[in-house]
Amino acid sequence: MADHAHDHAHDHAHDDHHDHEHHVDNFWTKYVFSIDHKMIAKQFLITGMFMGIIGVFMSMLFRLQLAWPGESFPILETFLGKWAPDGVMDPNMYLALVTIHGTIMVFFVLTAGLSGTFSNLLIPLQVGARDMASGFLNMISYWFFAASSVVMVVSLFVETGPASGGWTVYPPLSALPQAMPGSGAGMTLWLVSMTLFIAGSLIGSLNYIVTVINLRTKGMSMTRLPLTIWAFLVTAILGVLSFPVLLSAALLLVFDRSMGTSFYLSDIMVAGEMLTNQGGSPILFEHLFWFLGHPEVYIILLPALGITSEVIATNSRKPIFGYRAMVGSILAIAFLSFIVWGHHMFVTGMNPFLGSVFTFTTLLIAIPSAVKAFNYITTLWKGNIRFTPAMLFSIGLVSTFVAGGLTGIILGDSALDINVHDTYFVVAHFHIVMGLSAIFGMFAGVYHWFPKMYGRMMNKSMGYLHFWLTFVSAYGVFFPMHFTGLAGLPRRYYSNAEFPIFDELQDINVIITMFAIGGGIAQLIFIFNFFYSMWRGPKAPQNPWKSNTLEWTAPVEHIHGNWPGAIPEVHRWAYDYSKPGHEEDFVPQTTPLKDGEHAH
Amino acid sequence: MSGIMTLIVLVLAVLTALQLIRIFELSSKARQTAEYEVTDRDNNNQGWLMLLFGIGLIVSLFWMLYEWSPIMLPKPASAHGTEYDDLMTISMIVIITMFVLVQPILFYFAWKYRGSKDRKATYYEHNNRLEFIWTIVPAVVLAVLIIYGMTTWSNVMNPKNEQEPLVIELYAQQFKWTARYAGQDNQLGYANVRLIKDANVIGVDTLDTKGSDDKITTEIHLPVGRPVLFKFRSQDVIHSAYFPHFRAQMNCVPGMTTLFQFTPTVTTAEMRQDAEVQAKVARINQIRTEKGLEAYAYDYLLLCNKICGSAHYNMQMNIVVESEEEYAKWLAEQKTVAETL
Numbered sequence: 001m002a003d004h005a006h007d008h009a010h011d012h013a014h015d016d017h018h019d020h021e022h023h024v025d026n027f028w029t030k031y032v033f034s035i036d037h038k039m040i041a042k043q044f045l046i047t048g049m050f051m052g053i054i055g056v057f058m059s060m061l062f063r064l065q066l067a068w069p070g071e072s073f074p075i076l077e078t079f080l081g082k083w084a085p086d087g088v089m090d091p092n093m094y095l096a097l098v099t100i101h102g103t104i105m106v107f108f109v110l111t112a113g114l115s116g117t118f119s120n121l122l123i124p125l126q127v128g129a130r131d132m133a134s135g136f137l138n139m140i141s142y143w144f145f146a147a148s149s150v151v152m153v154v155s156l157f158v159e160t161g162p163a164s165g166g167w168t169v170y171p172p173l174s175a176l177p178q179a180m181p182g183s184g185a186g187m188t189l190w191l192v193s194m195t196l197f198i199a200g201s202l203i204g205s206l207n208y209i210v211t212v213i214n215l216r217t218k219g220m221s222m223t224r225l226p227l228t229i230w231a232f233l234v235t236a237i238l239g240v241l242s243f244p245v246l247l248s249a250a251l252l253l254v255f256d257r258s259m260g261t262s263f264y265l266s267d268i269m270v271a272g273e274m275l276t277n278q279g280g281s282p283i284l285f286e287h288l289f290w291f292l293g294h295p296e297v298y299i300i301l302l303p304a305l306g307i308t309s310e311v312i313a314t315n316s317r318k319p320i321f322g323y324r325a326m327v328g329s330i331l332a333i334a335f336l337s338f339i340v341w342g343h344h345m346f347v348t349g350m351n352p353f354l355g356s357v358f359t360f361t362t363l364l365i366a367i368p369s370a371v372k373a374f375n376y377i378t379t380l381w382k383g384n385i386r387f388t389p390a391m392l393f394s395i396g397l398v399s400t401f402v403a404g405g406l407t408g409i410i411l412g413d414s415a416l417d418i419n420v421h422d423t424y425f426v427v428a429h430f431h432i433v434m435g436l437s438a439i440f441g442m443f444a445g446v447y448h449w450f451p452k453m454y455g456r457m458m459n460k461s462m463g464y465l466h467f468w469l470t471f472v473s474a475y476g477v478f479f480p481m482h483f484t485g486l487a488g489l490p491r492r493y494y495s496n497a498e499f500p501i502f503d504e505l506q507d508i509n510v511i512i513t514m515f516a517i518g519g520g521i522a523q524l525i526f527i528f529n530f531f532y533s534m535w536r537g538p539k540a541p542q543n544p545w546k547s548n549t550l551e552w553t554a555p556v557e558h559i560h561g562n563w564p565g566a567i568p569e570v571h572r573w574a575y576d577y578s579k580p581g582h583e584e585d586f587v588p589q590t591t592p593l594k595d596g597e598h599a600h
Numbered sequence: 601m602s603g604i605m606t607l608i609v610l611v612l613a614v615l616t617a618l619q620l621i622r623i624f625e626l627s628s629k630a631r632q633t634a635e636y637e638v639t640d641r642d643n644n645n646q647g648w649l650m651l652l653f654g655i656g657l658i659v660s661l662f663w664m665l666y667e668w669s670p671i672m673l674p675k676p677a678s679a680h681g682t683e684y685d686d687l688m689t690i691s692m693i694v695i696i697t698m699f700v701l702v703q704p705i706l707f708y709f710a711w712k713y714r715g716s717k718d719r720k721a722t723y724y725e726h727n728n729r730l731e732f733i734w735t736i737v738p739a740v741v742l743a744v745l746i747i748y749g750m751t752t753w754s755n756v757m758n759p760k761n762e763q764e765p766l767v768i769e770l771y772a773q774q775f776k777w778t779a780r781y782a783g784q785d786n787q788l789g790y791a792n793v794r795l796i797k798d799a800n801v802i803g804v805d806t807l808d809t810k811g812s813d814d815k816i817t818t819e820i821h822l823p824v825g826r827p828v829l830f831k832f833r834s835q836d837v838i839h840s841a842y843f844p845h846f847r848a849q850m851n852c853v854p855g856m857t858t859l860f861q862f863t864p865t866v867t868t869a870e871m872r873q874d875a876e877v878q879a880k881v882a883r884i885n886q887i888r889t890e891k892g893l894e895a896y897a898y899d900y901l902l903l904c905n906k907i908c909g910s911a912h913y914n915m916q917m918n919i920v921v922e923s924e925e926e927y928a929k930w931l932a933e934q935k936t937v938a939e940t941l
Contacts, residue, residue, distance in 0.1 A: 091910040166907045172854055173837040173908060179774065180909045266855025267793045270774070270836040274794065282838055282853055316713070317721040325731050347840065348851045349832075349858030352757035356750045363742050363749075370738040371731065373702065378730070380709040382722035386638045387646035387714065395650065395710055399657075402702050406695040409745065415753035416688055419847040422840065422905045457636035464642075468649065475657065483668045488844030490905040493913035499903070500896035503887045504671040504880070532621060538635060578721040585720055600725055 033143075035135030038558050040142050041121035042453055045446070047142075047149055048113020053527070054153070055104035060520045062097045065089045067506075067513035069495035083161065091494040095164040096182050098492055100156065102167030103190070107197055108152065110300040110438045112145045115239075118303055118445050119208045119232040121453060125551035126226050128217025128568060130561040133210040137203050144200025148193045155189035163190035166492060168289060171264040171282050175256045178271040188257070191250050198247045205236035205243075212236075217550070219570035223327075224589070226549050226574040227320060230327050231306025234334045235299050241338070242295040249288035256280070283348055290341035297434050298337045302330060304441020305372060305401075308394040310574075311444050312376055314547045315391035316383030317585045319575035319600065322375045329368035329375075336365045346414045347421050355414035362412035366405065373402050384578070384585070388545065389463025390448035396471050397440040403475075404433025407482065422492075425485025431478045443470075443526070450533065451540030455556045458537060462529040466522060473519030480508045546586045549574050553590055573600045640716050647714025654707025658700060665696075674877050677900060677921065678846040679863040680756045685847070687752045691745060759861055765827035768820065770902075771802045772832065772839035772852040775911035777902060778802055779820050783813030783936060793835050793854070802835070804937050812938040815931065820902065820919045823927035827863045842905035843919070851906055864921040871921075872898050 034040060061080070064073055072087035083093035120138065124131050132138045155162045164182025165174035169190065177184040212225075212233045225233075255261040256277075264285045265277035313320040320326060342350065342358035376398045385391065407429040410416050420426065443466075450458045484505045489496055496502040496509075543552040550570070554562045568590045576587035581597065593599060676685055713721075767782040769791070780802065782788045789811015795803035804811050822828055832841055834852035841860070842849045850860040871877055877898050885895050904915035922930070 091913065095907065095910070095912070170838055170906075176837070179837050268836055268854050269793045269796055274796070279855075281855060283856075317715070319723065319725040321724065322726045322731050324726070347849045349853060349856070352753065355753060355757070359749055359753065360746055363746050366742055367735060367739050371735055374734040375731070377702070377706050377709060378724075380706070380713055382724060383709075383713045384715045384719050384721040385643065385647070385710060385713050387643050387650075388638055392646065395706065398706055399703060402706070403699065406698055409695055409742075410688070410691055413687075413691065413745065413749040413753075415684065415749045415756060416691060418756065418849050419684060419688075419844060421849055422842075460636050460638065460642070464646065468653075471653070475660075479660070480664065480668075483664060483672070487672050488842075488903075490842065490903060492907045494910075495913055498914040499901065499916065500884055500888065500893075501898075501901065503884045503896075506887075508668070528617070536621065544636065575725070577723070579723050 033139060035131075035139045036558070036560055037120045037124050037132045037135070037138060038453070038562075040138050041117050043142050044112060044116030044120060044145065045453070047146055048109050048117060049527070049530075051104050051108035051149055051152075052113060053523075055101050055109060056520050056523060058097045058101040058104075060517055062089070062094055062101070063513040063516040065094055065494065067510045069497050089494075092161055092164055092181050094494040095166075095180070095492065096162045096186070099164050099166055099169075099182070100152070100162050103163070103194075104152065105435065106167060106296065106300065107194070108145075108149060110435075110442070111201065111296070112197070114438060114442045114445070115232065115235055115299065115303045116142070116145065116204060117442075118228070118307060118449070119204070119236065121449060122228055122551060123208055123211050123232055124215070125452070125554060125562060126229050126549050126574075127212060127215060127220055128550050128570065129211055129215035130563075130567070132207050133215060134207055137207050141200045141204035141207065144196050144203065148196035148200065151189055151193035151196065155186050155193065158185040158189065160184040160186055162186040168286075168293070169253070170289075171253060171256060171285050172268055172270070175253060175264060176268070176270050176275075178273060191254055191257075194250055195247065198243045198250075201239055201243055205239040208232055208236040209240065217567045217570055220550075220589075223324075224570060224573045227309035227323070227326055227330075228303075228306040230330055231302045231309070234330050235302045235306075238295045238299050238302075238334055238337065242292040242299075245288055246292035249285055249292070252288075253285065283345075283350070286345055286348060287341070290344045291338075293344065294341040295334075295337045297430075298333055300438045301434050301441075302333070304397060304438040304444075305330070307441045307445040307448070308376065308397050310549070311388075311390045311394040311448050312379050312398075313575050313577060314448075314545050314586075315386045315388055315394075316379050317386065317577045318379055318383045319573075319577055319579075320375070321378040321381075322371075323573065323575065323600070325371055326375055329371045332368040333365060336361060336368070340365065340412075343412050343414070343417070346417045352414075359412060359414045363409065365412075366409060369401070369405050373398060373405070386545075388447065389458070389460060389467055390444040392464070392467040392471075393440045393444035393447065396467065396474075397437045397444065400432050400436040400440060400474070403479075404429055404431075404437065408433060419488075420485055422490055423485035424481040424489050424491055427491050428478045428481035428485060431481075432474075436474050436478065443467075446530070448545065449551075450530075451544050451556070452551055452554075454534050454537075455540050455558075456533050456535075456537035457540050457544065458533040459529050462525050466525045466529065469522035469525070470519055473515040473522060476515030477512050477519060480512055484508055543588075546584070548576060548586050548588050550589055553588065575600065638715075643715040647711045650707050650714075651711035654704055654711075657703055657707075661696075661699070670876075670880065670883075673844055674871070674874065674880060675866075676845070676847050677864055677866040677871060678843075678848065679865050680759070681847040681862075681865075683752055683755060687748060690748070694741065694745065756862075759827065759863075761827055763826065765829040765861055766823070767829050767831065769831045769833060770820075770841055770852065771835065772841065772904070772908075772915075773835035774837065774909045775904070775915040777818075777841075777904075777915065777917040779817045779917070780804070781815040781817065781931065781934070783815055785810060785813060788831065789814055789937070791833070793833075796835075800941055802833075804941075806937075806941060812936065814937045815934040816937065816940070817934050818917070820917060821927050821930045822864045822919065822921045823924045824864055824867045824921050826924070827861055829859065829861045832858045832860070837908050838906050839904045839908050839915070840906035842903045843900070844903070845900045845919075849905060867921045867923065868898070868900060868919075869922070871900075 074087045076084035077087045083090045160181040163186045252263040262277035262280040264282050265280045268275045340362045343362045570589045571592045578585045769780040771778040787810045789808035790805040791803050793803050832852040834854045839852040848862050900919035902917040
């Protein structure tokens with residue numbers, strides 16, 4: 001058995017590496033203020049999971065309200081206190097929950113939790129580097145993220161409630177404490193939290209870019225990089241170019257809120273008070289916000305696609321189909337993502353000509369996306385598919401990426417957007433295409449690289465159960481929302497009982513909530529599996545998935561510098577699976593080319 | 601009491617978890633192969649589940665399309681609405697076709713190529729012709745959709761008027777709508793939030809003579825067949841005027857005026873006679889009777905569709921489309937700004 005051979009090799013590595021540790025770690029430098037990328041990756045993951053639990057739990061609470069509006073649920077009073085007197089949710093709290101759910105899922109879970117975890121874990125290990133270019137900055141990046149998470153969680157407990165103006169925090173609603181309670185101290189903390197978050201994200205991204213460009217091992221040319229690394233690199237570039245714009249938007253909002261400026265405010269009377277602000281425009285904020293906001297979608301999605309490329313190729317035991325096209329489509333998507341932000345603003349009253357331009361650029365994204373989807377499917381073709389839980393989630397991702405991407409063709413078309421803008425159709429679209437796809441990518445990543453992170457294996461059967469419950473309930477939650485959206489139901493409505501025309505939709509709302517609660521509870525299986533396996537799972541062999549990439553040549557036990565002895569040299573691309581002329585169905589990147597063997 | 605119950609439940613949960621852990625450990629020890637290794641049997645089971653899911657997904661799509669199409673919006677009540685619905689139908693056909701082609705292939709492959717120890721995958725790294733095909737085909741389909749969409753967009757946003765549109769201002773504030781009709785001259789007088797004072801609740805400039813014949817109302821009445829140009833203002837935060845029955849929407853942004861024009865083509869009375877609408881209303885009223893709520897009659901509505909505060913979910917206004925005579929009669933009953941201030 002090959003595995004035993006690897007175990008054996010691993011034992012030797014284990015013996016060797018002790019001479020390699022140059023300093024002794026104490027608890028603080030090892031677990032808390034670590035500068036080792038592997039530990040920082042785990043810190044990002046655990047923090048992201050913690051925030052994810054909060055975010056998902058919030059969605060279950062507001063789904064209760066949506067299915068049975070105005071009914072009393074004691075659980076709501078338990079968790080929301082004065083915001084749910086007698087167990088009936090307050091409308092302000094409903095808006096706060098959807099706002100914080102969105103913020104947490106988009107930024108804390110799917111940006112920091114996903115990119116932070118896997119860029120940190122995999123970039124040095126897969127390009128063959130001892131660590132990130134700057135371990136210190138890497139640590140700082142995590143601690144900015146941790147601080148921003150703390151501030152965001154603290155904001156849930158302020159007297160006037162957390163930010164409630166939607167995760168897009170459009171002013172004037174978010175700028176004026178008189179407009180809603182959540183725009184008071186809660187919004188201030190939201191802005192502080194996001195500022196810290198952006199600072200951390202920028203430091204992290206710069207570090208990723210420098211590491212990929214400069215610290216590749218001998219032989220690791222750009223065209224031999226695994227697609228994960230391509231995805232992380234392009235994601236980091238997107239972050240560096242777009243997050244500063246959100247930071248400036250947030251700073252101007254801080255000025256408007258606290259220092260009497262009028263960047264976004266003009267001619268406003270709120271709560272009986274005439275404001276003196278004049279000359280600003282909320283549309284400016286929308287432009288700045290979405291200039292980040294749209295690339296942000298791909299900051300979330302690309303790492304998940306990168307992980308999927310790796311997982312699908314490894315577990316189909318086939319090369320990823322069309323490597324160059326995959327890289328090209330990542331680059332094309334990234335470029336286009338900067339010139340499509342206006343499709344979020346078709347009905348803001350911007351010049352109709354601009355609407356046409358943004359329709360054109362937006363629908364162009366469907367082309368590289370289609371290439372990716374077809375290439376994934378062709379990778380499965382004539383494969384020898386091994387259904388690990390990671391593989392299941394990756395196939396799930398391809399399915400949701402296709403399902404959600406297709407509805408983008410409707411929403412990206414300015415003419416069609418008029419009547420479905422801000423309805424549940426949009427909620428369905430973006431949850432499927434970026435929410436589900438990204439979270440599936442994240443699950444795939446955790447299942448696949450758990451042995452690399454913790455040196456132990458996760459339980460397979462629990463993984464299967466977790467996948468199927470999650471997959472079925474995910475479609476069960478979001479597929480019916482297309483229909484409520486087409487029926488004209490606006491999003492962010494506390495209740496649709498005020499409109500008799502929507503009475504017919506209530507049954508669908510109940511179905512959605514059932515799936516949401518079921519799907520939420522199913523995540524407990526994952527959490528249990530994760531923590532149980534961390535301590536009690538079977539010990540991992542060095543290369544459990546018989547994978548080609550470099551991280552599996554590093555010893556199971558984590559050491560500073562990743563490899564005892566010299567950094568391995570790379571001789572081929574990462575996708576020589578089932579290559580004719582080789583006995584095994586995988587050929588690690590470190591294997592030299594045979595005489596007369598064609599590099600890919 | 602509930603505190604003790606919670607405690608008991610928590611203790612029981614922890615005990616259950618501990619027992620489960622024991623069972624897992626014992627059972628994995630009892631088994632020969634490592635628990636994480638994927639066996640041919642796993643591949644077989646998961647492959648079949650994939651196939652089943654794929655079939656289920658397509659079946660449930662068609663079930664939903666069949667079951668829920670009656671509860672979608674009824675036929676459009678505006679001139680451009682028909683064009684909108686045509687574009688929507690064609691786009692939907694395109695994306696549903698793609699969905700029904702691609703998803704089954706994905707799940708079929710997952711099933712068909714489920715792994716086995718006796719097989720080896722085919723080394724197949726790329727094929728330029730294939731990749732060229734699936735770049736070009738979507739590009740062509742999208743080109744058609746883009747051109748069709750842009751044409752529709754341009755028709756909707758720059759309508760050609762055969763008659764002068766009726767000008768109505770829609771004024772949004774937390775959490776209600778107010779309408780201002782332009783009066784005899786069909787020209788709105790200047791207005792600004794800064795001019796709000798006492799009874800002048802939406803800030804009409806009383807010195808502007810164009811405004812003295814304006815009429816402020818709490819309901820919108822529209823004459824059928826005449827283009828209406830809406831001018832939107834907001835007093836406080838961003839709102840969005842959403843007219844789902846007319847396939848129209850435009851944000852109301854404080855500090856600026858936005859525009860949207862459409863022509864209502866079906867009167868409220870005609871709509872109430874429509875067979876589809878009658879069936880819809882009957883179903884809704886059945887639900888309402890069961891819940892003990894008052895009966896509902898079909899009306900066009902204006903909704904707020906941009907998060908605007910606590911009562912965002914209940915910011916609505918009734919819209920009545922009627923004949924030119926009925927409309928003239930209703931408008932004559934409304935007071936002008938000059939009369940009210």
